Amino acid sequence: MDILITGLLLGGTYSLIAMGLNLQYGVARIMNLANGEMLVIGAFAAFWVFTAGQISPILSIVVVAPLAFLLNWLIYRFMLLPLVRRAKSAGQLEVDSILATFGLAFVFVGIMIATFGGEYFTYSYLAEPFVILGETYALNRVVAFVLAAIMCGLLYLWLNKSRPGMAVRAVAVNPESSGLVGINVSRVSAFAFGLGGAVTAVGGTLISTFLTMDASIGVLFTMKALIIVIMGGVGDVRGVIVASLILGLAETAVASLIDPGLTLAAAYFMFILILLFRPQGLFGRRSS
Amino acid sequence: MNGNELRNILLAAAGLGLAALLPLTGSGYLLSLGVTVAMYTVLATSWALFSGPTHYISLATGAFYGLGTYVVAVGIDTLPYPVLLLIAFVAGGVAAGLVGLATLRLSGVYFVIFTLGLAEMIRQLVTWVQNNWGSHRGLYVLTDITEEIIYWELLAAAALVYLVGWWINRSRLGFALRIIGNDEVVAAHCGINTARSKVLLFMVSGSVAALVGGLLAPRWTYIEPAIAFSAMLSFQVVIMALLGGASRLWGPLVGVIPFTLLWEVISGHFPNQTTLLLGVAFLLIVYVIPNGILGRLEQLYRAAREGAG
Amino acid sequence: MKRRTILKLAAATALAGTMAFGGAQAADTIKIGASAPKTGPLAGGSTVTHWPNIKLWVEQVNARGGLQLKSGKAKLELVEYDDQTNPGEAIKNIQRMATQDKVDFIIAPYGTAFNLATAPIFDKYGYPQIAVSAISDQIPELTKRYPRLFFTLGTTTAFAQAVADILVQMKNDGKIGSKVAMVNVADAFGIELAAAARPIFKKAGLDVVYDKSYPLGTQDLSPIVKGAKASNPDSFVAWSYPPDTFGLTQQAIIQNLDVKAFYTAVATCFPAYGGKFGSKVNGNLGAGGINPDTPAMQAYAAAHKKITGKDADGWASATTYASLEILEQAIEGVGSADRDAVTDYIKNNTFKTVMGDVTFKNQNNDVFWTVGQWQNGKYYGVASTGRPGEKPVQLKSGWN
Numbered sequence: 002m003d004i005l006i007t008g009l010l011l012g013g014t015y016s017l018i019a020m021g022l023n024l025q026y027g028v029a030r031i032m033n034l035a036n037g038e039m040l041v042i043g044a045f046a047a048f049w050v051f052t053a054g055q056i057s058p059i060l061s062i063v064v065v066a067p068l069a070f071l072l073n074w075l076i077y078r079f080m081l082l083p084l085v086r087r088a089k090s091a092g093q094l095e096v097d098s099i100l101a102t103f104g105l106a107f108v109f110v111g112i113m114i115a116t117f118g119g120e121y122f123t124y125s126y127l128a129e130p131f132v133i134l135g136e137t138y139a140l141n142r143v144v145a146f147v148l149a150a151i152m153c154g155l156l157y158l159w160l161n162k163s164r165p166g167m168a169v170r171a172v173a174v175n176p177e178s179s180g181l182v183g184i185n186v187s188r189v190s191a192f193a194f195g196l197g198g199a200v201t202a203v204g205g206t207l208i209s210t211f212l213t214m215d216a217s218i219g220v221l222f223t224m225k226a227l228i229i230v231i232m233g234g235v236g237d238v239r240g241v242i243v244a245s246l247i248l249g250l251a252e253t254a255v256a257s258l259i260d261p262g263l264t265l266a267a268a269y270f271m272f273i274l275i276l277l278f279r280p281q282g283l284f285g286r287r288s289s
Numbered sequence: 290m291n292g293n294e295l296r297n298i299l300l301a302a303a304g305l306g307l308a309a310l311l312p313l314t315g316s317g318y319l320l321s322l323g324v325t326v327a328m329y330t331v332l333a334t335s336w337a338l339f340s341g342p343t344h345y346i347s348l349a350t351g352a353f354y355g356l357g358t359y360v361v362a363v364g365i366d367t368l369p370y371p372v373l374l375l376i377a378f379v380a381g382g383v384a385a386g387l388v389g390l391a392t393l394r395l396s397g398v399y400f401v402i403f404t405l406g407l408a409e410m411i412r413q414l415v416t417w418v419q420n421n422w423g424s425h426r427g428l429y430v431l432t433d434i435t436e437e438i439i440y441w442e443l444l445a446a447a448a449l450v451y452l453v454g455w456w457i458n459r460s461r462l463g464f465a466l467r468i469i470g471n472d473e474v475v476a477a478h479c480g481i482n483t484a485r486s487k488v489l490l491f492m493v494s495g496s497v498a499a500l501v502g503g504l505l506a507p508r509w510t511y512i513e514p515a516i517a518f519s520a521m522l523s524f525q526v527v528i529m530a531l532l533g534g535a536s537r538l539w540g541p542l543v544g545v546i547p548f549t550l551l552w553e554v555i556s557g558h559f560p561n562q563t564t565l566l567l568g569v570a571f572l573l574i575v576y577v578i579p580n581g582i583l584g585r586l587e588q589l590y591r592a593a594r595e596g597a598g
Numbered sequence: 599m600k601r602r603t604i605l606k607l608a609a610a611t612a613l614a615g616t617m618a619f620g621g622a623q624a625a626d627t628i629k630i631g632a633s634a635p636k637t638g639p640l641a642g643g644s645t646v647t648h649w650p651n652i653k654l655w656v657e658q659v660n661a662r663g664g665l666q667l668k669s670g671k672a673k674l675e676l677v678e679y680d681d682q683t684n685p686g687e688a689i690k691n692i693q694r695m696a697t698q699d700k701v702d703f704i705i706a707p708y709g710t711a712f713n714l715a716t717a718p719i720f721d722k723y724g725y726p727q728i729a730v731s732a733i734s735d736q737i738p739e740l741t742k743r744y745p746r747l748f749f750t751l752g753t754t755t756a757f758a759q760a761v762a763d764i765l766v767q768m769k770n771d772g773k774i775g776s777k778v779a780m781v782n783v784a785d786a787f788g789i790e791l792a793a794a795a796r797p798i799f800k801k802a803g804l805d806v807v808y809d810k811s812y813p814l815g816t817q818d819l820s821p822i823v824k825g826a827k828a829s830n831p832d833s834f835v836a837w838s839y840p841p842d843t844f845g846l847t848q849q850a851i852i853q854n855l856d857v858k859a860f861y862t863a864v865a866t867c868f869p870a871y872g873g874k875f876g877s878k879v880n881g882n883l884g885a886g887g888i889n890p891d892t893p894a895m896q897a898y899a900a901a902h903k904k905i906t907g908k909d910a911d912g913w914a915s916a917t918t919y920a921s922l923e924i925l926e927q928a929i930e931g932v933g934s935a936d937r938d939a940v941t942d943y944i945k946n947n948t949f950k951t952v953m954g955d956v957t958f959k960n961q962n963n964d965v966f967w968t969v970g971q972w973q974n975g976k977y978y979g980v981a982s983t984g985r986p987g988e989k990p991v992q993l994k995s996g997w998n
Binding site for chain 3: 316317318320321322324325328413416417419420421423427428429431435436508509510511512513514515516519521553556557560561563564
Binding site: 138142216253 | 635636637638639641642644645646683781784810811812813815816817818820821822824825840841844845848849851852853854865868870874875908
């Protein structure tokens with residue numbers, strides 16, 4: 002039971018890391034290697050607001066989310082859209098976006114170091130015990146999990162029940178045909194990219210309440226997010242949630258029952274197994 | 290072998306010979322730049338041998354490289370160095386072969402991230418084994434191998450990679466791969482064993498990466514997992530190869546040299562903004578040189594010929 | 599006032615008469631090279647203990663007119679590079695400083711692997727290398743191989759031994775039982791310390807009831823703390839790195855891991871550690887230490903805060919500064935930038951530093967702090983291999 006809850010909490014953290022990238026890659030077709038840096042920026046913002054004004058990181062989301070949306074929307078509109086337009090094939094766009102966002106990740110790290118320095122940043126927020134069914138958990142992780150669940154739920158509802166959400170899903174499935182049925186593909190893509198960036202930054206804000214970070218740590222999150230998105234299947238919210246939970250549970254089970262030294266090895270092993278038996282990811286569609 | 294090919298081989302041999310003279314300048318600084326260039330040339334070229342024709346982007350270079358480094362680090366006190374290099378080479382090939390067999394069904398971005406995950410898994414396993422059964426003294430590679438020797442060894446590895454690449458291009462395997470790259474379905478219909486061709490090539494690039502890891506181990510002296518298995522290395526190799534152009538054998542070379550020099554200029558002159566400026570440089574490259582340096586050169590070459598004709 | 603104290607300290611250590619502020623005209627400059635991570639995985643540590651001290655030292659020396667050479671005063675000119683936590687870059691940077699920038703002296707890089715990867719180059723060009731952030735059990739072999747390499751921070755075995763000694767002492771005093779839960783980060787440092795600790799703990803009669811590693815970058819350490827707690831230990835020892843030192847402590851607080859001795863390794867002495875956890879970490883043990891109450895250390899801490907705007911940590915910061923003082927005194931002792939003479943001077947003299955007297959025996963400083971403890975919101979050294987001023991170890995009494 003304890004393993005189950007700890008695993009779920011960790012899975013919640015992972016879904017925060019990966020949800021944004023899923024939107025960016027699934028809809029806007031940009032494999033964003035600067036995603037982890039966006040997460041660290043969100044975390045930095047929370048840290049800064051908290052230490053400067055004792056303002057709760059959860060409140061700071063109100064500011065972080067729109068700013069991150071705007072920043073990412075601008076990035077897509079002025080940096081990535083030209084690449085999308087000039088790309089002759091999906092492969093070409095993949096190569097270009099890997100190169101460009103890799104550069105962007107460097108730029109982000111450079112800016113963060115120039116403004117905040119390279120030290121570890123950490124603070125205590127809701128670092129209190131919280132008892133569920135007789136076992137103790139960190140309150141900040143529980144809060145992050147609840148907010149992650151709310152966020153995923155809202156995203157899922159919005160994508161499946163609303164008209165703009167449907168347009169986003171249509172672009173995720175097939176950009177060419179969406180264009181034919183009157184969807185403005187580049188506008189939807191820019192919106193999805195911005196939304197993905199905002200989700201990632203909010204994830205960073207929440208994660209900063211319990212993880213110690215520094216300006217250079219973003220690449221770790223990027224790698225984790227890539228693995229989860231691919232494991233779940235590109236462009237599907239459910240895929241990310243399920244993959245995150247599987248990873249969280251697997252890591253916790255291995256750490257508690259076998260050896261904590263093997264947690265990450267086990268996580269990657271799961272990932273590899275899933276891809277071997279379902280090459281398109283858990284919820285992915287087989288490409289024609 | 291026609292005249293053109295002979296000319297190219299002579300040119301390549303002359304280039305390598307010239308490069309081999311670098312340590313004679315006596316400048317340790319140029320030499321360490323040379324080692325960086327040679328190392329990435331070998332890695333990026335062998336990467337492109339597989340990825341150029343197949344269009345598969347592999348992020349596993351770091352895993353094979355780390356494997357090679359660890360083979361040398363673990364065995365240096367018991368086995369002669371050349372034997373260890375051979376073991377590293379074979380181990381890299383075997384590991385790549387297994388990976389290749391496992392990943393046949395994957396394509397596109399799934400393959401990219403699969404190799405990334407795989408590299409991390411290998412790193413985790415090696416670390417875990419070291420943690421539970423390793424010596425508490427740490428892994429030291431204390432040898433008398435100087436930077437000059439490492440440099441020449443890397444040049445020799447480069448020669449080997451170019452020879453293999455040239456041979457593959459001429460062989461049926463290379464032809465098969467080019468068809469696979471254009472259209473895998475067509476290739477399969479032509480009776481090409483696409484699986485075998487891909488795995489073979491992947492093994493070549495895996496063994497070369499492991500060999501390079503083994504060659505460089507003496508340079509680091511003290512081996513720790515974070516140094517041997519660097520995800521950054523995998524990304525850098527891909528970026529240099531793509532920057533140059535992966536469609537020709539010498540493409541990665543024209544990516545590695547300017548990239549290393551640019552990196553050097555930036556890190557030498559702007560120690561506090563290195564990362565920021567490198568990022569900006571990357572972005573500029575993507576926008577200004579869209580088809581890689583190779584594409585740009587070919588474009589210029591065509592323009593010059595049209596101008597002349 | 600504080601600056602005056604430092605000047606007194608400096609004056610006592612160097613030649614008399616260097617006090618005069620604008621007295622001697624700078625006859626020359628001495629070029630100092632530094633290469634360490636400003637980005638990459640190790641940057642979080644080097645920006646706390648490494649870079650600020652270099653800045654502090656250069657500013658202080660220049661503020662008093664420079665180094666006193668035979669030819670007159672020479673100001674320091676700093677050349678710095680970012681090695682991006684990449685040993686290849688580190689090697690290139692040292693080469694560049696030695697052959698292109700032609701610096702007079704090079705400050706040792708940050709991290710064990712980085713010091714060892716660059717040692718052949720220091721040696722080739724004849725630069726003394728006073729390594730600080732480097733811990734190894736191979737010191738005799740390494741110093742024999744590289745006659746210009748000096749170690750200051752200690753050996754792996756000594757750190758493990760010191761922790762064992764403290765626990766055994768507490769056990770013999772009847773304050774704790776013999777059950778130890780031990781965890782380590784699965785990276786070179788943690789692996790080596792854990793491996794060194796196993797036989798030492800066993801020999802000392804300690805019973806290791808939980809012994810697990812966790813990968814670098816583990817995002818949830820609660821299963822480890824829970825596992826350790828379930829083994830019902832009397833003490834907890836973690837050979838940890840900065841992010842997990844914070845993470846393990848956080849989890850221990852939340853799970854209320856009630857042990858009488860709680861040890862985490864690197865970064866326990868960081869100001870951010872005390873800043874984050876406050877009084878909760880009173881009684882926590884950590885790797886390395888200082889005696890914060892000596893006048894020299896107080897002056898140093900004040901100057902560090904004033905010039906760099908940050909607090910020094912309780913271990914490597916002051917040791918890094920001491921390594922620079924040693925270099926400074928050796929250059930002034932020789933009276934020129936003759937590197938061979940300076941290297942010999944370092945080998946054959948005793949230096950008065952902020953850490954106390956330092957003498958190198960076979961290029962190794964074997965008097966160093968091994969364990970420290972947070973006591974009343976301040977980090978004190980509690981065990982060393984011969985430093986005066988060790989505070990008595992306190993029992994940890996809960997997380998509050």
